[in-house]
Amino acid sequence: MLAVGPGPGHGKKVILRYIRAMLADAAARAAELDRLMRPAPRPGAHQVAVLALDGVYPFELGIPHRVLGSADGRYEVRSASVDGRPVRTDSDLTVTPAHGPEVLADADTVIVPPYAVTAASAAVPDPRALAALARVRPGARLVSICTGAFLLAAAGLLDGRRATTH
Known part of the structure; x- marks a missing residue:
């Protein structure tokens, strides 16, 4: 059949x-x-820029968005990469921040989440990351999570300031 x-x-x-x-x-x-x-950001909301670097830890990249982004519109949190392009995480993920480094210039707070640091990258940081951080305006609040402090230090943003990391 x-x-x-x-x-x-x-x-x-x-x-x-x-x-x-x-x-x-x-x-x-x-x-x-x-x-x-x-919540939509309120007019005059505190501007937060989160700088995502190659090797970023995805969980920590999301923390500022979840914590500050749910604060009744008092914060506007925007992610940026050093060149406006996608960023490789420390795992098999790639993230695409919505902004390039220009958002750091207008930020009231700049957050650098942790990223995979090697002895070589600690000694000679990515010049694009240093150029992005050069846009941070004087008086902006600087925040790092874990290894993000090494980049802030390499950029000279911690010179003359007290800083703590673990």
Whole structure:
């Protein structure tokens, strides 16, 4: 007897395609809901720039956004890379900050999250990162998380200031 119609496993493929489409739709709706529930920055909100460097730890990159971004619109948190391009994390992820280094010039607070530091990178930091930090205006609050302090020091931003790290 000759069978006509979809072959074996066709039903599973259709179901998997349907499930994938449903999950993609649910993820898009969840992202939109998260955006709508996050308070919009108030006029005059404290401007925060988070500088993402190659080797950044993704969890720590997200901390300023989650903590300050949920503070009733008192902060506007923006991520930046040293050149406006995607950044490799310390794992197999790549993140694409929405901004380039220009946002550091207007920031009231600049945060440098931790990144993978080697002896070579500690001795000779990325010149693009130093150029980005040169945009920080005098009087801006400087914050680092863990190894971010090494870059602030290399950029001379800690000269004459007390600093603590672990």
